[in-house]
Amino acid sequence: MSLHKKLWIAIIVLLLLVFSGSFLVSTVSAKSYLEQQISMKNADNAAALALSLTQQGADDILLELTLSAQFDTGFYELIELRDPEGKLKILRQDEQPIDQAPSWFVTAFEINVDAGIATVQSGWQQVGTLTLRSHSKFAYERLWQSAQMLALIFLVAMLISGFLGGQVLKRILKPLDDVVEQAQAIGNRRFITIPEPSTLEFKQVVSAMNEMSARIKHVLGQEAKRLQKWQREAHVDKVTGLNNREPFMKSVDAALESDDVNATGSLTLLRITGLARMNQLFGRAAMDGVLSEVGNELNRIVMSHSRWAACRLNGSDFAILAPRAMDPNEAAQQMQDGIRQVLEARSMDEGILLPAATTIYAHGDTIGSIMTRLDGALLANEREGESSISVAFEGDIQMQPVRQQMEEWREILEQSFRDQNFLLDYFPLVGLENELIHYEAMVRLKWQGEKLSAGQFLPWVNRLEISSELDKHVVDLALRSIETTGYPTAINLSVAAVVEPGFVSWIGERFTAKSAAAKNLWIEIPEAMAFRHIQNFKSLCKRVKASGCKIGIEHVGHQLSDLGNLSDVGLDYLKIDASFVRDIENNSANQTLLRTLCTVGHSIGVKVYAEGVRTEQEWQTMLEIGADGATGPGISLTE
Template sequence: MSLHKKLWLAIIGLLLIVFSGSFLVTTLSAKSYLQQQISMKNADNAAALALSLTQQGADEVLLELTLSAQFDTGFYELIELRAPDGKLMILRQDNQPATGAPGWFMSLFPINAEDGVANVQEGWQQVGTLTLRSHSKFAYERLWQSTQLLLLIFLAAMIVSGFVGGQVLKRILKPLDDVVEQAQAIGNRRFITIPEPSTLEFRQVVSAMNEMSGRIKQVLSSEAKRLQKWQRDAHVDKVTGLNNREPFMKSIEAALESDDVNATGSLSLVRLAGLAQMNQLYGRANMDAVLHEIGKELNRIVMQHSRWAASRLNGSDFAILAPRAMDPREAAEQMQGSIRAVLENHSMDKGVLLPAATTIYKHGDTIGSIMTRLDGALLSNEREGESAISIAYDGDIQMQPVRQQMDHWRGVLVESFRKHNFTLDYFPVIGLNQELVHYEAPARLNWQGDKLSAGQFLPWVNRLQMSLELDKEVVDLALRAIETTGYPTAVNLSVASVVEPGYLSWIGERLTSKKEAAKNLWLEVPEAMAFRHLENFKHLCKRVTASGCKIGIEHVGHQLSDLGNISDIGVDFLKIDASFVRDIDNNVANQTLLRTLCTVGHSIGVKVYAEGVRTNEEWATLQELGADGATGPGISLPE
């Protein structure tokens, strides 16, 4: 029972006690007063009537007429006259039961008034003894009316006090609502803080909870900074601040094996020709400063796009991985322009060549094939002494113009949404005991007899701004599958589900209409989108978790500095990006990174899963590091 109900019951009980006490005191006092008044009236009326009878003489006819006339007034229950020897001379009695009040009331509060007694004389001789008893029905009626009036006053007072008390109670307990909301948020892994109320007891509770939330945020922020430092020390070139070759190659490999919007994009190389000669001419310290500025400019480019990455592959070669970029020249031109601008600022651009090569990669390509065609195009440019940008096509097959491809894919997707050609594939996520955690369910497109992977059509869905429609489609597919199989199922959401206001109400209605299925639905949002639109993501988390659905962040590890923000989001799980999982059994730096990441997640009750696990050795190492589960090509359910 809630505190509000208990307080109201206490107030009602208190009012009932007050009413009962008031009722008893008032009614008993009124009964005593009426009883006394009736007794006095009986005595007075008996004396007056006896005096009147004395004046009548001893004539029995006159006595009986006088007594009958008095009794007929209806105010008396009993009038009798007895001779001195006790013989009944005249009797007038009303044997009808008293009315004017309920029987239970008269039984509960009986009125026992004393009879009026007086002697009737004839001269000095006693004629008889007169006994008179007034009717008590009038007293009961009056007592009952006063009791009803008291009850009405009490009810009116209860209504008024209930309204006023309700407003006062609402104001007093307003801080309690905030405390309850904070407690519920903490239970949902959202460690929020609220203003401390003025009420002492509430203030003590809120202060303790705020202190706990603040301490957790501080710990997470501190751990996020440590993780970022470790990542920079292990993965970042100290001169330029760009990724080293090894982690960059792992990012390319993860992109090629991914099955989402990042599975297609461009990879661009720019070579700073003659770097060795420039070191001799300008000095290594000066050139290191120039390379540092070049690194800052390239990082500025990639920071404008989610999941883009820049690297210094070797002394003079720079690269940018640009997922979702359909124009291969875009990143290469930005790289050339930024490097040229830095050299011009230092008056070092004269005679310096910046040959570049770029290509489109797609799901299923290999790093070897991509780098081979890029190196060939770059070498050809450098030999010709040019700063041109060569586009390295796969197998010398010229790509269709982007506009033509967009028109083609727009027709494909419009018809596919209309005919609901989308399906889901299922890949297990297993726990530490080889049990099923849930199925990852990437979208597939059935088109002209072929099943297209997400990596083939998602870039065009994103480019044509149809992501919201696809998010709705995959949620509906997952809910229907859960209703059929009962298996927990995870689907990926795009940035549209986070930023579009209409999606929040749509998914709320969907989950409410399918309450049982919603409990087995898992939703995943990419790390870059979750942290870039943090407030909107919090609203999405709050809405879907209210229906029992689980929500988490996938591809975690690229924005470790933002990890402290998960303290008040309320996510259920994190999925570590495959680029950090690759060869984890032989990568000490990434082992330290993932061990700390798992510890941070567990400290706030968040499960941590690994993506892209390929070997048993990787899975065994991840278990030692504290991962709660894994998915990938090397993961399967036991038969």
């Protein structure tokens, strides 16, 4: 029972006790007063009537007529006259029951009065003794009316007091509602702070909870900075601030094996020719400054796009991985322009060439084949002595213009939505004991007898800006699947689920209609999108978690400095990006990084899973590090 109800019950009981006491005291006092007054009236009436009878000569007939007339007035319960020897001479008595008040009231408050007694004489001779008792029905009637009036006054007073008390109670308990909301948020791993109320007891509780939330935020922020520092030391070139070759190539490998919107994009190589000559001419320190500015410019380019990554492959070669970039010239042109601006600002552009080679990669390509065609195109470009951009195609195949491809894919996707050609493929995520945690549901497209992977059509869905429509379709597919199988199912949503205001309302309505299935649904948002639109992401988390759905972030590891923003989100899990899991058993730096990430996640009650696990060695290493589960080509669910 809630405190609010208990307080109301206490108030009602207290008011009832007050009323009962007041009613009892008032009624008993009124009863005593009436008894006293009736007793005095009986004595006075008996004396007056006896005197009247004495003056009439005490004739028996006249006595009887007078007493009968007096009794017939209806005010008396008993009138009797006895002779001096005690023999009854005249008796008039009303034996009808009292109906002016309820029987229970008459029984509870019985009125006992003394009868009036007087002597009737004839001269000096005593005729008899007169006994008179007024009827108590009038007293009961008056007493009952008084009790009713008292109850009515109490009822009105209780209603008024209840209204005023309700307002006061609401005002007093308002801080308690905030405390309860904060406690529930902390229980859901949302470490929020609220203003301290003026009520001393509530203030002490809120102060303690705020202190705990602030401490967790502080610790999380510190750990995020430490993770970022370790990541930079292990993965980042100290001069340029760009990724080193090894982590960059692992990112490329993970993109090629991914099954989402990042499975298709472009990869660009650019070479600064004459860098060795510039080192001799301007000095190493000056050139380190130039390279640092080049790194800042390339980082600026990739930071404006989700999941793009820049790298310094060697002394003079730079690369950009651009997932979802369907125009191979897009990233290459930005690289050339950015580096040229840096050199021109330093007046070092004379005699410097910036040849570049770019290519489109797709799901299923290999790093070897991509790098071979890029190296060949870059070498040919450099031999020509120009700062041009060469597009390296696979074999002799020339790609169609992007606009033409977009129109073709628009027709394919529009028809697929009409014909319900999308379906889900399922891959298990297993826990520490090889138990099923959930199935990852990857969207597929049936087209002309083939089943296309997500990496083949998602980039075009993204480019055609129909991601929200596909997200809704995937949610419906997953809910229907859960209703059929009962298995917990995870789906990947795009940035549209975060940035489009109508999506939160839509998914709330869906979850309300299918509340049972929603409790077995897991939703994942890419790390870059979650942190870029953190407030919208929090709104989505709040809505879906209200329906019992679990929510997490996938591809984690590239923005570790932003982990401090997760203290009040209420996440259920994180999924480590596959690029950090690649050959983890041989990479001590990544082991340290991920071990700390697991510790940080567990400290705020968040599960940490690994993506893209390919080998048993990787899985065992992730178990040692502290991961709670894994998914990938090397993971299978055994019965």
